[in-house]
Amino acid sequence: MESSYFDLNRNREGVNAGLHRQLIGDQWDAIGALQFDFLKSEGLKPEHKLIDIGCGSLRGGVHFIDYLEPGNYYGSDMNRAFLDAGYEIELAEAGIQDKMPRENLTCTDTFELPWPDGTFDYAIAQSVFTHLTLNRIRQCLTRTFPKMKAGGVFYATFFELPEGAPSDEPRRHEPGGKISYDVQDPYHYSVRDLSFAIRGLPWRLRYIGNWNHPRAQRIVAFERLENSPAIVGEDKRSLTIDEAKALDAGRNHYRAYVGPPNRFDFMSATQFSLMFQCGLREHHHVLDFGAGSLRLGRLLIPYLRPGRYHAIEPNTWLIDDAVRNELGQDAIDLKQPIFSSDASFDCTVFGCKFDFIMAQSIVTHCGPALFQRLMTSFADVLQEDGLALFSYWNAAEPHVHAESEEWVYPGSVRYTEDEVHAFLSVAGLTGKAIPWYHPGASWFVASRDAGRLPSTAELQFLTGAVLHDPQFAASRVARGE
Numbered sequence: 417m418e419s420s421y422f423d424l425n426r427n428r429e430g431v432n433a434g435l436h437r438q439l440i441g442d443q444w445d446a447i448g449a450l451q452f453d454f455l456k457s458e459g460l461k462p463e464h465k466l467i468d469i470g471c472g473s474l475r476g477g478v479h480f481i482d483y484l485e486p487g488n489y490y491g492s493d494m495n496r497a498f499l500d501a502g503y504e505i506e507l508a509e510a511g512i513q514d515k516m517p518r519e520n521l522t523c524t525d526t527f528e529l530p531w532p533d534g535t536f537d538y539a540i541a542q543s544v545f546t547h548l549t550l551n552r553i554r555q556c557l558t559r560t561f562p563k564m565k566a567g568g569v570f571y572a573t574f575f576e577l578p579e580g581a582p583s584d585e586p587r588r589h590e591p592g593g594k595i596s597y598d599v600q601d602p603y604h605y606s607v608r609d610l611s612f613a614i615r616g617l618p619w620r621l622r623y624i625g626n627w628n629h630p631r632a633q634r635i636v637a638f639e640r641l642e643n644s645p646a647i648v649g650e651d652k653r654s655l656t657i658d659e660a661k662a663l664d665a666g667r668n669h670y671r672a673y674v675g676p677p678n679r680f681d682f683m684s685a686t687q688f689s690l691m692f693q694c695g696l697r698e699h700h701h702v703l704d705f706g707a708g709s710l711r712l713g714r715l716l717i718p719y720l721r722p723g724r725y726h727a728i729e730p731n732t733w734l735i736d737d738a739v740r741n742e743l744g745q746d747a748i749d750l751k752q753p754i755f756s757s758d759a760s761f762d763c764t765v766f767g768c769k770f771d772f773i774m775a776q777s778i779v780t781h782c783g784p785a786l787f788q789r790l791m792t793s794f795a796d797v798l799q800e801d802g803l804a805l806f807s808y809w810n811a812a813e814p815h816v817h818a819e820s821e822e823w824v825y826p827g828s829v830r831y832t833e834d835e836v837h838a839f840l841s842v843a844g845l846t847g848k849a850i851p852w853y854h855p856g857a858s859w860f861v862a863s864r865d866a867g868r869l870p871s872t873a874e875l876q877f878l879t880g881a882v883l884h885d886p887q888f889a890a891s892r893v894a895r896g897e
Contacts, residue, residue: 418548421547424497431495431497431498439498465489469544471498477516478502481510489520492522495523502521509776534562535565537565541572543571545602574610574624574633575634577605583606620732622639661677681710682887683711684714699724702773706727713753717753722750726766729756771803772802773806778790784821795844798863800864802864803861807854809835811832814831817852833849836849845863847863855890
C-alpha cells in the first residue's frame with residue numbers, strides 16, 4: 417500500500433472512534449495555523465479562492481474558511497470520513513459551517529476535481545507529497561493545473577533530499593526526527609525530482625525551502641503559467657532564431673517582442689558587461705526588473721550562484737519561451753532562479769534585498785507617477801551599498817506629460833537628467849548618468865550610498881564600446897574614435 421492514508425477502512429474506524437485529528441498527524445493547532453499564516457504572507461486575500469488538496473479533516477481549513485469570503489474555500493481528500501469529521505465536528509465547533517457549502521468538499525483518490533477550469537487563485541497540499549510516489553505527484557499536478565487561474569500558485573510540502581545525496585538511503589529530518597525513504601512512506605524527493613514531475617506541464621517551480629514546519633518539511637511553489645500570449649496578427653512563436661531576425665520589434669516571438677531581434681544578443685551582453693564592470697560577482701543577489709525574455713537572465717542565471725537571480729516579468733510566456741530555447745530546464749533546476757509575474761511595480765514581492773537591480777527599457781515606457789513608484793520600490797529593496805542600473809530616454813528640455821500617463825509601451829517617454837535626479841531624490845536615492853553605450857537610450861546608475869557611485873575618473877572605464885562590429889560603430893565614434 418502506497419501510504420496508510422489509502423487504508424480507507426482503518427481511517428473510517430479511527431474517525432468513528434474520535435481520532436480524526438490524530439490520524440492526520442500531530443500538532444493539529446500549530447500546523448493548521450502555520451499553513452494559514454504562510455499563505456497570508458504569500459498574498460492570500462479574503463476574495464481569493466483556495467483549493468486544499470488532501471485537506472483531511474480541515475486542520476488548515478478551519479483557519480482558511482474563517483478568513484476567506486463565504487464559499488471561497490474548497491477541499492479534496494481520498495477519505496470521506498475525514499471530510500465528514502471536518503465539516504460536522506471541526507466547522508460546527510468553530511461556528512463557521514455557514515461559510516462553506518458542504519459541496520465544496522470532494523472525495524477523490526485520483527485528484528479529479530469537479531469544479532470549472534480556472535477557478536482557483538491558490539492551492540496547497542500540506543503533507544501530501546510526503547505520502548505519494550513520484551508518478552502520483554505528477555498525476556496531482558497534471559489534474560490540478562487546469563483548475564488554476566493563470567498566475568495562480570500551488571504550494572506543496574515535501575521531505576527534501578539534498579542534491580547529490582544518495583536517494584536509496586533513509587534520511588532523518590530535524591527538527592522532529594522524522595525518517596524518510598525512497599520507496600516507502602514517507603517519501604523524500606530532491607528539487608530536481610519535482611522539476612521532473614512538471615516537465616511538459618504549464619507550471620514553473622519556485623523553491624522556497626524552510627517555512628518553519630515542525631517536522632522539517634520543506635515547501636515549493638508551482639506557479640501556473642499562461643497557456644499562450646495574446647496574439648496580435650499571425651503567431652510567430654514557432655519561428656527559429658534565424659527566421660525571427662526579420663521580424664519587427666514587438667512581434668510575438670520571444671526575441672522580437674522585447675526589441676529588435678537582431679540586437680537580442682547585444683542587449684544580453686551589454687547589460688551583463690555593465691553589471692560586471694560595476695562590480696557584479698557570482699555571490700550577489702540580483703533583481704532583473706522587467707526581465708522580458710531573459711536577455712540578461714540567460715547570461716546571469718548560469719553565472720550566479722543558485723537562488724541569487726530574481727526576475728519580475730508579467731508576460732510569463734516570454735520567460736517560458738526563453739527557458740525552452742535559450743537555457744533549458746536543467747539550468748533552471750540547477751540554478752533555481754526565482755520569478756514573479758507581479759505587475760504592480762512592487763519589488764518587495766521576493767522579501768529580500770538586492771546588491772544589483774537592472775531595469776533595461778522600463779523607465780523608457782513609464783509616465784512620471786510610475787517612474788517615481790519604481791524608484792521608491794528600488795529604494796525599498798536595495799542594499800545600502802547596492803546599485804540600480806536603468807536605461808532612459810534623455811531629453812534636452814522637460815516634456816509635458818499627461819496626468820493619465822503610466823505604462824505607455826510600445827510608446828516611449830523622455831526625461832531630462834534633472835528630472836531623473838528629482839525622482840531619485842524623492843525615493844531617497846542618489847544617482848549619476850554614465851556614458852555606457854546604448855543604441856537608442858542612455859544609462860543611469862543609482863544607489864542609497866553616494867560613495868558607491870562611480871567617480872568622475874572611473875566614468876572613463878564605463879564606455880560599453882564594441883570593437884570591429886559595424887552595427888555598433890556608434891559606440892566608438894561617440895567616444896572620439
